[in-house]
Amino acid sequence: MSFLTLENVSHHYFSKANFTKALDDISFSIQEGEFVALLGPSGCGKSTILSIIAGIIKQTQGKIRLQEKPIDLTTANIGYMLQQDYLFPWKTIIDNVLLGPKIANNVTENTKEKATALLNEVGLPNIASAYPSSLSGGMRQRVALVRTLINDPKLLLLDEPFSALDYQTKLKLEQLVANLLATYHKTAVLVTHDIGEAIAMSDRIFVMDANPGVISKIFEVPIEIRNEAPLLVRKHPKYQILFDKVWEELDKKEQLPNEEVVSTNHEAK
């Protein structure tokens, strides 16, 4: 039994003038505890997949099942992390973290303690009453991570959560997230355009192609580097081999339009 299944999911964006097919016939399934990365050029619809899984937008065709049930936003308990932290600037850190329980009307001493414990775990003790504006980008994204984890989500959706951070902070956060997810045995889908990040963090990599968005190839991350910490993975010899393969796959797609551009330039001359 798979944990999350997408069956022939397509999505169209409509406007008055025309429509674009963002996703075309996407099917895959993910096992419980698995970490999957969606990798592809911008505009390939990888963020759209996340929004559909999260139930924020509704696919135009196809079916999604989470633990064999259609997704219902109010009960599904899915954690969603965006490119930026989107902490609410008028709320304190602790209020930001407790947003999920507050919405579920479930703020108790218990959840408060859990919030403090999680903040400690991500290395942010003693900032509960501070405001987001006084924190650095990396710290804010860690708070956003705690906000996502406090609800104990069954499924985590990570939409390029590290892309706005500097390289060092990014590597540290990758490590932190990988550790936390492994500890709590979470299922996760990561969207990224960073090949290294995809290899370092995930068990399987779905490489996507744009216009319309399809999954063109699936790579298994070798077992030897799967359980390695993201910082160390990058030094592993198998990392480089996989990196090159994925690179080749992505590169294949980029060449076609490039050649077209070149040839039209010739004609112009």
Added chain:
Amino acid sequence: MKRNNDQQLFQAYLQHVKRENRIVYIWQISILITFILLWEVASRFYWIDPLLFSSPTTIFQVVINKLSDGSMLNHLQVTLLETIAGFLLGTIFGIVLAISLWTSKRFSSVMDPYLVIMNAMPKVALGPIIIVAMGPGYISIITMGAIISVIITALVVYSAFNEVDPNYEKVLKSLGASKGQIFKNAIFPATLPAMISTLKVNVGLSWVGVVVGEFLVSKQGLGYLIIYGFQVFDFSLVMASLVLIAIFAAIMYKIVERIEVWLIKHSTS
């Protein structure tokens, strides 16, 4: 030694700011005094017709007389209450209308042309109809004070609602928030400054509505005094009423400004 130098520079800067403020203040006072003096002199020497343009001393006397016999106080009170009521009603209904537009996209599309017309319409032109509908009393006048600001408040606040970063909504949706919870946690606090800044505009607008309303119908109030003074050719009375309106409109504006500062301070902490 070095620190002393820093302190000196800081003191010099403070001195400079203080001096600049004093110069501005002196100019402001001089303009006022010159204007009043010129007016008085021009009136005394018949450069302008004192019957039409009165003079500061006469106006001052009228104000004192009317205040001491209590008649002006009554008029002042009526106008102030009507203005405050109109201001509050206009602002509250405007915000309520904005919220209902935000709640339903379809409602806002349906209302769009009507809002455009109602906004373009000079509200004071509705005066006679309002008086016929509501009766020739203070209710009509309060309605005038309110109606003048309600549509513009709704439009400004509604557009502020729409400018809130949709990702905040996305975060809340992924946590399973209802529309009401999204409003309470993201839209309302994010647009509070915009709502507060409409208060300042509405204060001025309510004065316009109320004074025009009193022109049209009432037996009391500063607007009534202006029309009455005009009809009996007592321009000192007209001028005295104008001076009072100017003073109290300015006081109300300043009060709203204070409230604004207070609200912004307390809504963020």
